[in-house]
Amino acid sequence: MSLPTDRERRAAALSYKQGYYAPVVVARGTGVVAEAIIACAHEAGVYVHESPELVKMLMQVDCDQHIPPELYRAVAEVLVWLHWLECQKK
Secondary structure, eight states: OOOOOTTSOEEEEEEOOTTOSSOEEEEEEETHHHHHHHHHHHHTTOOOOOOHHHHHHHTTSOTTEEOOGGGHHHHHHHHHHHHHHHHHHO
């Protein structure tokens, strides 16, 4: 397995449910896997947020693991913004 190049697309998917103490990384990958994650999100109507810095940090979290406390603020800001977007649609 080769290391991803700087131009190779990366993606991470998070899940957050009531009762979780933090979001969980449910998928992550580079290249073709990243494209598949993004395509699945679009097909499911899930918003795709592009933040190379955040994805780089999320790529270090194993799948099925909660995000580390260092990422709480960054992820919370995205979740609050998504909630705001959803409220604007109504």
